[in-house]
Amino acid sequence: MIAIDTNLLVYAHREDSPQHLLANRCLVQLAESPQPWAIPYPCLHEFLAIATHPRIYKPPTPLSLALEQIDCWLESPTLVLLSEQTGYWQILRDLVSHSQTVGPKIHDARIAALCIQHQVSELWTADRDFARFTTLKIHNPLISEKFV
Secondary structure (H helix, E strand, C coil), rough: CCCCCHHHHHHEEEEEECCCHHHHHHHHHHHHHHCCCCEEEHHHHHHHHHHCCCCCCCCCCCCCHHHHHHHHHHCCCCCCEEECCCCCCHHHHHHHHHHHHCCCHHHHHHHHHHHHHHCCCCEEEECCHHHHHHCCEEEECCEEEEEC
């Protein structure tokens, strides 16, 4: 199962993003595939925070449109939302201890831990910081077009 990070969600949504067409194509392909794909809940939260932030985008996405975008993704019958389950804390603890992750990068560790807990085969992201989590396979589909 492939999971999607926040940056790809934002790029796919924001038509003013230089990566929009490719990111959108990636998400459409996953959403229309018979294979399960995933979005970690923290990525949905972060998508809302970034897309609607007036200091990041001028103009920002109106909240109603950002919520509508999430609703659209949720309509995919093969989408799995990743949330914390029993045992999550130990996975997160081990990840941050092994990678010496601190400060704001804890958010990335949280996403990585969710992916590991749910046995995600690959996290699609444009964020190189995830490379610190060596137990999680990452792929940037915006660099090389490896699709499902």
